[in-house]
Amino acid sequence: MAALRFVWRARVTAARAAPELGSRRVFTAERVVQVAAIVGLVVAPAFTSDFFVSFVLTQALLLGVVAASLIFLAAYGGMVSLAQTLMFGVTGFVIGNAVTTGGSKGLNLGLDPWIGVILGVGITTVLAFVLGAVASRSTGLYFLMITLTFGVIGFYFFGQVTTFSGFGGVNQVRSPPFIGTPGQFPERLYYVAAVISVVVYLVLRYITRTPFGLALQGIRDDHVRMSSLGYNLWIHRTLAFTLAGFVASIAGVLFIWWNRQIDPASIGIGAILGLLIIAVIGGINRLDGAWVGAIVFVVANNYVRDVPGLNQIGLGEARFNTIIGFIFLFIVLLSPDGLIGIGQRITRSLTPARMHTSRDPGYDSGSGSSEMM
Amino acid sequence: MNIAKHRLRAVRLLVLVAVMALFAAACSDSSDTTTTVGGSATTATTSGGTEVIKLAVLSECAGAFGDFHGQDMAGVGAAFAEYAGATITNPDDPTEGFTGASIAGVPVELVGIGCGDDTADTAIKETRRLMEQLDGDIMIGPLSGDESIAVANYAKDHPSQTFINGSAGAMDTTLEVQAPNFFRYNSDGAQWNAGTGDVAFNDLGWKTAAVIMDDYSFAWTSGAGFIAEFCAAGGEVISRVFPPLNTTDYSSFAGQLPDPDEVDGYFWVVGGSGTLPALKAFEDAKGPVTPTQHMGNLFWEFAAGSMDPSMEGAYIGGFGTAGDLKLDSVEAHTAIIDKHYDTIPPFGEAGPQAHSGFLVNYYLAAKALIEGLEAVGGNISDDQAALQSALGSLVLAGPYGSTTLDDNRQAIQDQYVRQFVTLDDGTLGLSTVAVIPTVDQTFGGTFAQGSMPSRTVPGCDTRDLAWVGNSISVVDGVPQG
Numbered sequence: 001m002a003a004l005r006f007v008w009r010a011r012v013t014a015a016r017a018a019p020e021l022g023s024r025r026v027f028t029a030e031r032v033v034q035v036a037a038i039v040g041l042v043v044a045p046a047f048t049s050d051f052f053v054s055f056v057l058t059q060a061l062l063l064g065v066v067a068a069s070l071i072f073l074a075a076y077g078g079m080v081s082l083a084q085t086l087m088f089g090v091t092g093f094v095i096g097n098a099v100t101t102g103g104s105k106g107l108n109l110g111l112d113p114w115i116g117v118i119l120g121v122g123i124t125t126v127l128a129f130v131l132g133a134v135a136s137r138s139t140g141l142y143f144l145m146i147t148l149t150f151g152v153i154g155f156y157f158f159g160q161v162t163t164f165s166g167f168g169g170v171n172q173v174r175s176p177p178f179i180g181t182p183g184q185f186p187e188r189l190y191y192v193a194a195v196i197s198v199v200v201y202l203v204l205r206y207i208t209r210t211p212f213g214l215a216l217q218g219i220r221d222d223h224v225r226m227s228s229l230g231y232n233l234w235i236h237r238t239l240a241f242t243l244a245g246f247v248a249s250i251a252g253v254l255f256i257w258w259n260r261q262i263d264p265a266s267i268g269i270g271a272i273l274g275l276l277i278i279a280v281i282g283g284i285n286r287l288d289g290a291w292v293g294a295i296v297f298v299v300a301n302n303y304v305r306d307v308p309g310l311n312q313i314g315l316g317e318a319r320f321n322t323i324i325g326f327i328f329l330f331i332v333l334l335s336p337d338g339l340i341g342i343g344q345r346i347t348r349s350l351t352p353a354r355m356h357t358s359r360d361p362g363y364d365s366g367s368g369s370s371e372m373m
Numbered sequence: 374m375n376i377a378k379h380r381l382r383a384v385r386l387l388v389l390v391a392v393m394a395l396f397a398a399a400c401s402d403s404s405d406t407t408t409t410v411g412g413s414a415t416t417a418t419t420s421g422g423t424e425v426i427k428l429a430v431l432s433e434c435a436g437a438f439g440d441f442h443g444q445d446m447a448g449v450g451a452a453f454a455e456y457a458g459a460t461i462t463n464p465d466d467p468t469e470g471f472t473g474a475s476i477a478g479v480p481v482e483l484v485g486i487g488c489g490d491d492t493a494d495t496a497i498k499e500t501r502r503l504m505e506q507l508d509g510d511i512m513i514g515p516l517s518g519d520e521s522i523a524v525a526n527y528a529k530d531h532p533s534q535t536f537i538n539g540s541a542g543a544m545d546t547t548l549e550v551q552a553p554n555f556f557r558y559n560s561d562g563a564q565w566n567a568g569t570g571d572v573a574f575n576d577l578g579w580k581t582a583a584v585i586m587d588d589y590s591f592a593w594t595s596g597a598g599f600i601a602e603f604c605a606a607g608g609e610v611i612s613r614v615f616p617p618l619n620t621t622d623y624s625s626f627a628g629q630l631p632d633p634d635e636v637d638g639y640f641w642v643v644g645g646s647g648t649l650p651a652l653k654a655f656e657d658a659k660g661p662v663t664p665t666q667h668m669g670n671l672f673w674e675f676a677a678g679s680m681d682p683s684m685e686g687a688y689i690g691g692f693g694t695a696g697d698l699k700l701d702s703v704e705a706h707t708a709i710i711d712k713h714y715d716t717i718p719p720f721g722e723a724g725p726q727a728h729s730g731f732l733v734n735y736y737l738a739a740k741a742l743i744e745g746l747e748a749v750g751g752n753i754s755d756d757q758a759a760l761q762s763a764l765g766s767l768v769l770a771g772p773y774g775s776t777t778l779d780d781n782r783q784a785i786q787d788q789y790v791r792q793f794v795t796l797d798d799g800t801l802g803l804s805t806v807a808v809i810p811t812v813d814q815t816f817g818g819t820f821a822q823g824s825m826p827s828r829t830v831p832g833c834d835t836r837d838l839a840w841v842g843n844s845i846s847v848v849d850g851v852p853q854g
Binding site: 049050051052054055102103104156159160162166167168169171172181183259260261262263265266268271302305319320321 | 434435488490492493494495497501502505506518519522523526527529530531543545549550588589590617618822823827828
């Protein structure tokens with residue numbers, strides 16, 4: 001009886017999380033923000049410089065995709081994975097080795113860029129399944145440590161196995177002709193990244209409402225009950241990890257087309273922590289927090305040092321990372337559920353109390369965070 | 374309670390507004406407004422034209438070479454202050470840049486200083502920021518090997534911008550990548566070690582050697598210089614050991630080396646925080662490190678102050694500098710640095726740092742750029758084609774001699790072998806003992822595009838090198854030839 005009540009509760013919380021399914025409220029504040037975001041994505045290149053489109057927005061979109069894979073695992077699977085940067089990087093290195101034609105470290109196989117994409121995504125997804133199968137047997141802090149280990153092993157693997165890269169990395173990676181180089185055609189890759197971001201967001205959201213997604217959330221909330229209900233916890237967690245690896249690999253494709261170069265520092269401990277910061281400041285309980293965190297992360301990294309006056313107080317070019325650290329610290333201290341959390345509170349304060357609905361993935365964000373970690 | 378809640382809400386709103394303001398500032402980024410490093414906001418007129426030339430510098434403010442940020446910028450700043458009328462913003466902090474430079478009547482604006490951390494990934498991001506966001510026309514930098522390979526590849530995709538290497542010494546940067554708009558007026562790591570193989574074979578009498586080198590591009594290049602020359606002279610390298618970067622325990626790598634009675638000498642290319650632990654591991658495993666059986670590359674220069682005084686007399690490879698030569702040009706260079714800077718943090722007084730390899734190489738890059746721009750009357754409106762042509766054919770006078778470029782835009786210049794000497798305070802310092810004239814990058818054809826230094830390249834072949842046996846000895850700072 002308790003088990004039935006538990007499944008019923010999972011379904012109810014999932015239904016609560018599903019926005020307006022069967023609801024008459026079409027014009028909610030959230031829906032307005034979503035539509036504005038999409039309109040903003042479409043028109044942004046018309047109002048900003050090429051650099052902003054190519055460097056800031058495209059980078060934020062692709063980092064958002066890989067952060068979304070982390071948030072999917074963390075928020076819906078209770079698995080804070082630090083291996084997502086590795087997945088993203090493996091795709092980049094595979095494509096780099098596959099498509100370069102010489103003059104670079106690596107295998108220089110000279111294959112067609114699309115074959116490179118298939119190899120990159122395929123190998124990464126298989127790797128994600130294998131690593132997921134290993135890591136999924138642990139939970140909480142141990143899962144975090146195992147995935148961190150995967151990430152660090154990846155960094156050293158590509159640094160030291162000079163057949164594939166070395167610390168210098170793989171350069172001059174070609175993208176398909178219709179993408180071109182971001183310097184020449186900044187909008188092309190931007191729109192590809194924008195479409196992929198929207199698709200990834202929608203698909204991941206959809207998956208969280210499928211029976212698989214509901215079971216995953218059930219495992220997150222109480223794995224003992226789910227296990228006694230007959231669910232195979234390991235296979236659910238492994239498949240979720242594989243799916244997240246697949247999503248991260250798509251971001252890896254975008255990254256290598258965008259950067260045309262990848263080296264172990266791209267997936268090193270700095271990048272791993274950077275991704276975690278993106279997820280946390282955006283809001284690790286909501287998928288859309290991935291892109292919010294990514295844009296703030298990229299903008300802060302790129303523009304904070306240009307703020308007038310910092311140089312005069314000894315926080316100039318060489319120390320801008322300190323400022324960035326303070327900004328992130330500030331955000332997290334003020335809002336444990338990130339910028340999305342702040343946004344939600346503002347939305348709630350602007351709407352009548354009776355219209356409040358939970359947007360968290362089925363559980364209270366505060367307790368969820370502690371459960372995950 | 375309510376007041377507290379309201380306050381919290383107000384603070385949160387403030388944070389949100391601050392974040393949005395930052396984003397708005399970023400969105401307002403456009404190609405016609407930048408902030409100078411010197412601190413004053415200016416509006417540049419056109420990009421790519423000749424009304425103003427926008428200069429960017431990619432230096433290093435984090436990572437293993439972060440301490441040399443000041444020296445990099447002092448090299449650039451001193452050159453522009455001396456030859457282009459720039460005013461140094463702060464003589465006690467070169468990283469604050471300079472203002473008021475002009476060449477052939479065209480103002481040169483320092484639009485930004487990139488902050489590298491010796492990784493290619495950051496170097497590319499910083500380069501894009503400097504050259505795309507801040508609209509740099511010309512960039513000086515980067516500092517280290519892997520960064521320079523990435524930047525040279527970036528340069529290939531941006532032919533209408535010009536890149537002049539800072540102090541990076543990976544061979545691939547010029548010989549393999551061959552970007553037509555990437556110029557390097559300093560030697561690569563192999564060139565810097567010219568003379569060491571000759572000294573080992575002919576002066577120290579080594580017939581066999583073991584080489585222990587960090588496992589990445591600059592160290593391979595540096596080790597390759599020794600190997601190529603030692604083998605060319607008739608020696609044999611019987612062991613190559615490659616500890617990964619960031620190794621903390623070198624005992625297993627020391628164990629892989631032959632014993633002191635199995636080999637005549639060891640050449641060390643272990644840098645950063647690994648230099649001293651690697652030698653200590655050798656001592657623990659094999660016995661004392663002696664000046665006649667051990668040589669090092671420029672990494673030993675960085676560790677000189679901490680090395681055992683018993684290493685007096687050990688030979689080390691060069692870094693393109695010889696501040697102890699008694700030449701007018703050497704003194705003039707010291708005077709230029711002294712004139713424009715008082716201190717260069719974090720190492721203190723500016724004068725004694727005038728001949729640091731980082732400072733000198735960034736200085737040469739900036740001086741070359743100034744001479745190149747003078748040659749074209751400051752006109753870069755032809756997608757910089759004339760400037761790039763002028764840079765390629767420069768004969769650049771430096772503190773120790775002149776530098777020319779080969780067909781791959783790589784420096785051909787003299788090299789210097791140094792020896793540890795004991796300073797007055799009992800620590801080790803450096804003394805130049807030989808000048809190796811006009812060393813080229815290919816080492817007489819040992820290296821070529823497609824056969825870059827790696828774990829196995831170069832092999833060990835006897836060949837004629839023009840400079841072997843022709844080095845000029847230096848006595849008390851005076852070259853004897």
